[in-house]
Amino acid sequence: MGNFLKSYWGVIAIGSFVLIGYILLTDVFGVLSPFLFPSIFDVVILFPKYSDQLFTGLKSSLLLLTTAYVLAAICGIALGTLIGLKSGIRKNVTPYINAFSAIPVPLLTPYAINLFPSFKAASIFLIWLAAFWVILGTTIGAVMSIDKRYLETASTLELPKMEKLFRIILPAASPSILVGCSIALTLSFMMLAVAEMFGATSGMAYFVQYYSDFAKFDVVMLGFLFTASVLVLIMYIFDMIKHRILHWTINN
Amino acid sequence: MLDVSMNNLQFGYDKELVLSGVDYKVKAGDFVCLLGQSGCGKSTLLRLIGGLEKSSPQELLVGGRPVDGPSLDRAMVFQDYGLFPWMTAGDNIEIALKQKYRDWDKHQRKAKALEWVRNLGLDEDLYDKYPMNLSGGQRQRFATARAFALDAPLLLMDEPFGALDAVTKALLQDTVLELWENGKENRKTIFFVTHSVEEALLLATDILVLGQAPSKIIYTHSFTEATKPRRETLFTDPAILDLRNHLTKIINDEINERASRLKEEKANGDPGKTSFFKRKKAV
Ligand SMILES: Nc1ncnc2c1ncn2[C@@H]1O[C@H](COP(=O)(O)OP(=O)(O)O)[C@@H](O)[C@H]1O
Ligand SMILES: [Mg+2]
Numbered sequence: 001m002g003n004f005l006k007s008y009w010g011v012i013a014i015g016s017f018v019l020i021g022y023i024l025l026t027d028v029f030g031v032l033s034p035f036l037f038p039s040i041f042d043v044v045i046l047f048p049k050y051s052d053q054l055f056t057g058l059k060s061s062l063l064l065l066t067t068a069y070v071l072a073a074i075c076g077i078a079l080g081t082l083i084g085l086k087s088g089i090r091k092n093v094t095p096y097i098n099a100f101s102a103i104p105v106p107l108l109t110p111y112a113i114n115l116f117p118s119f120k121a122a123s124i125f126l127i128w129l130a131a132f133w134v135i136l137g138t139t140i141g142a143v144m145s146i147d148k149r150y151l152e153t154a155s156t157l158e159l160p161k162m163e164k165l166f167r168i169i170l171p172a173a174s175p176s177i178l179v180g181c182s183i184a185l186t187l188s189f190m191m192l193a194v195a196e197m198f199g200a201t202s203g204m205a206y207f208v209q210y211y212s213d214f215a216k217f218d219v220v221m222l223g224f225l226f227t228a229s230v231l232v233l234i235m236y237i238f239d240m241i242k243h244r245i246l247h248w249t250i251n252n
Numbered sequence: 253m254l255d256v257s258m259n260n261l262q263f264g265y266d267k268e269l270v271l272s273g274v275d276y277k278v279k280a281g282d283f284v285c286l287l288g289q290s291g292c293g294k295s296t297l298l299r300l301i302g303g304l305e306k307s308s309p310q311e312l313l314v315g316g317r318p319v320d321g322p323s324l325d326r327a328m329v330f331q332d333y334g335l336f337p338w339m340t341a342g343d344n345i346e347i348a349l350k351q352k353y354r355d356w357d358k359h360q361r362k363a364k365a366l367e368w369v370r371n372l373g374l375d376e377d378l379y380d381k382y383p384m385n386l387s388g389g390q391r392q393r394f395a396t397a398r399a400f401a402l403d404a405p406l407l408l409m410d411e412p413f414g415a416l417d418a419v420t421k422a423l424l425q426d427t428v429l430e431l432w433e434n435g436k437e438n439r440k441t442i443f444f445v446t447h448s449v450e451e452a453l454l455l456a457t458d459i460l461v462l463g464q465a466p467s468k469i470i471y472t473h474s475f476t477e478a479t480k481p482r483r484e485t486l487f488t489d490p491a492i493l494d495l496r497n498h499l500t501k502i503i504n505d506e507i508n509e510r511a512s513r514l515k516e517e518k519a520n521g522d523p524g525k526t527s528f529f530k531r532k533k534a535v
Binding site: 157163248 | 302303304321322323324326327328330334336337338339347348350382383384
């Protein structure tokens, strides 16, 4: 506990500062509109009442998000590695990658709804696509820019193809690939919100959307706080995984 | 244990030649040191022998056969980048042994790797560390340990100790020399690039000096078992001192000549496009 406080005291200090600022602006001086910015105490008190809805929402959001993201990471890294390594393929597909990845994924929403049998499948597709382009692009770049000397050392050791892929190419490219993965994660959160605006019956973004339609901004605020905590937790887990993979780099 | 014959070997990365007719035969078990100013093509020659660059088939023969790509028979040690930073130092050796001795299990590989780690005077505690946590000297030792553990008949070392402090360098030179001498009649053939005349004198049975690019061999010297310098005789034996001065002079003359040619070009050529290109070529 002491250690925790020691390493996070800055984070805690900033959080407290913002919280006190909010309380001053609302409860104490009443500068902000109480309708749009309800007292934090009124918001927190709502949690027990809405917790069931929030957690059901969390479950369905996470299902969409993880399915889409994991699939995007697998497809993006696999295809990106292939395209990055084979200049012949790269030459032929690059124009198409550039063209398709330029289309903003939210614009494809109507197509997705009509093409896929269910809301779930359509949402997963949209989140997948948004994350996929980013991971694909960064993986291609990462693999192409691997220091030639590592590959040469690998070839003097006559490493077989699979060994070379998993023990040389992917680790060498992993720092850049992970940068792409973390951008893709942020993008998938956004696409999740877009996807839950249609057809969803539960979800974290759906929750916020639903209660703002009724102008219940205290509940909306609760939804924001809940979603933000979940995102912080997911990012924290992501960073832990990242540090684990990149433990051999100097910056870690 | 492999002989290398360079038959009027020519090579260039693009249109311009880097090596223009390198001609020399290296007997199996020789310790060849390559000297020459930077940019003259020493690394290029090593990369050709290692199979990292492609030569015309008959111009370069290793063990009587043309070089066709890299091979475990020709272990390489570079100045840096030898170890993969995402593997522990020990794994860096084991991954190589895994290819060389395919039927060995993990324990056998580790035992062999540890044996070479000790042979190079490394502490076994370093085995599980990552390269970033090792000193430059320790990293170079692990890279050398890997090359020796592979037991390749031909060893190609490109300024392996160039970046190390004097004491570490001397220790590693002695180690490499000792490991090579211990091979007795099965000695490895070693190509060793260096820019230090002293290092070449200390290690080599054969010293080759490359001229400026496009380069040829401009000077060679071979030692016999009896005349081969030792660390103790390096600065006392008059014959060796003479040779050392002579080698230094050859290399410096090359540098001076190049410098004056550059100066001349600068003075004569108009300062436009042409002189820029000429200068670039010369550098
Ligand atoms: N991969 C490469 N592509 C093109 N030119 C190269 C490459 N590597 C080296 N050269 C050129 O070849 C020449 C010889 O380089 P190198 O063999 O590295 O010299 P040395 O090791 O003697 O310093 C230099 O002029 C260098 O610029
Ligand atoms: Mg060099």
